[in-house]
Amino acid sequence: MKISKIYCSEEKIFEDIVFNKGLNIILAEIRNPENKQKSSHCLGKSMLAALIDFCLLKKVGKEFFLKKNPKLFDHFIFYIEIMVSESQFVTIRRAVKAKSKIAIKTHSIGAKNYRDLPDKDWDFVGGFEKSKKLVNDILSFEILPNHTYRDTIAFFLRSPEGFSNVFRLPKYLQSNDVDWKPVVAELLGFKSKNIIVKYQKDKQLDSINNELSASVENEYETSMQEERLKVVLSLKIEEVEKKEQQYDSFDFTKADIEKPEILATEIDEKISVLIKDNYYLKNKIEHANKSIINYNFDLEEIKQFYKEIGIYFENQLNKDYSDLIQFNKEILSERNEIVQEMLKEYNKIYEENKITIKNLNVQKAELLSYINTTDSFEKFKLLQQEITELKTQIESIKVKINSIDIITGLTEKKSRLETEISNIVVSIKQDFFGEHNAYIETIRKHFNYILMEILGDAGVISTPLNKNNNIEFIPEIIDMNTSQVSSKDKGTTYKKLMCCALDLALLATYSNKKFIHFAYHDGIFDGLDSRQKNNFYNIIEEYCEKYNIQSILSSIQDELPESIQKTEKIDELKKRHVIVKILHDEGNDGRLFKMDAF
Known part of the structure; x- marks a missing residue:
């Protein structure tokens, strides 16, 4: 899967962008000297990744930039052309206006223009969820076949927010671990079934522990209390039976x-x-x-x-x-x-x-x-009162015993769950540490190679179990001078590099599989020194060529590597269609959307 083209119904406001199969650069030229020192230039460089994601049927809310400005964008219709293989393409049509139907069409030749294509000539026109399912069926990924393409696409569409964590994507920051760790595990070539079951069992155990903590503090004391109550219950039942016999044989004259x-x-x-x-x-x-x-x-x-x-x-x-x-x-x-x-x-x-x-x-x-008119009636009244009190006490004791039985049942269930969890942990250890996993080995080699080439330090991906015996995914940079974990991996710039290294490692590892074969990285050169920029650019060129990867980079011209920053080199990249889109700060014509900033 690669991005072939993105275009819009309003072609005078949003120009077509045609991508090539290898390296693509979205270049922002700061031509006005007054803007050189600004950290944000409002050209739309960072919007393109979000727009691609929207076209790939991401579910968006009112805060999404197209939805926040309905007067500007409600009449816009976007089209994205995806290359599934050399002879298969699929175009997705998505309008900004709420409740608009999605349209999908497959075709054998790329660079098509379906702006004016009527609904009857599309292969499918329908609702959002059905559209995602159809696209998923068309892509038919061999990697994570039990997940949808939407579960992994965000790894390869990295905006500035997407660089905050190598493995935990922004959309999962408020989610439970069970929602994202199984996806990452499978992406790294591991089995996820036991991870999911472990989290499900943990949740059940937490529920039982909460019930027990609200009911009992000491298991031994509970058992002893139950035995005492049963003895007292037996004695109370015998006593009430005797009283009832007296009650049944009581003689009244009235x-x-x-x-x-x-x-x-x-x-x-x-x-x-x-x-x-x-x-x-x-x-x-x-x-x-x-x-x-x-x-x-x-x-x-x-x-x-x-x-x-x-x-x-x-x-x-x-x-x-x-x-x-x-x-x-x-x-x-x-x-x-x-x-x-x-x-x-x-x-x-x-x-x-x-x-x-x-x-x-x-x-x-x-x-x-x-009936309290004679001595006999007084005796009857007292006898009846005693029976009632005894029965009330018996019911109360039964309730307590029943509560203890429930606690005992919970305790037994807890014990069984703990045993099951222990067995699952053994299986997880076998999955992650006992079985040969060619995928993770290859991913680790690429990850390390990329960071060594860029930084001169080693890159490591670890998958240890934490104190709760749940899997963790830890990327680290190892200082080659000290052989210790470097503090570099805590910084924003190096975290960004590790994200890109992971993405390229995944794309290289699965380059021969039906899977995602592109990565969009926004502002990747920002903050790197000159040597690192050149090294990273060389790596991207190498991986695009060697593993048939499509890399889409967005960068301000002043942040480009020195090796391609000069005017003659920029011109060459434009002629070779490596630079596929040029943005600049000389009026609205230089923006992604040729209109006033919004």
């Missing part, structure tokens, strides 16, 4: 005692049910109160800590922390609101039950007072 007796028994049963309900409600209320969490995180303390240890706290890092803090606050706030609503409902029912129990006791007392 004939109208039967109805009050039945009514009193029914009231006792209602009271018993309500006492049982309130026992459960009380436990729920206590558990809910304990689960309310206040999230306090002082970002200023983190900044001060970085300052004290002498490490610069980057703006991007500040933004990442702020976004993470805001995200956690919103989640906890929503969760606490739900718990508060539950508490309110539990307390309401609990108090209503207490009032009902009180009223039922008054009714029972009135009924018993009716």
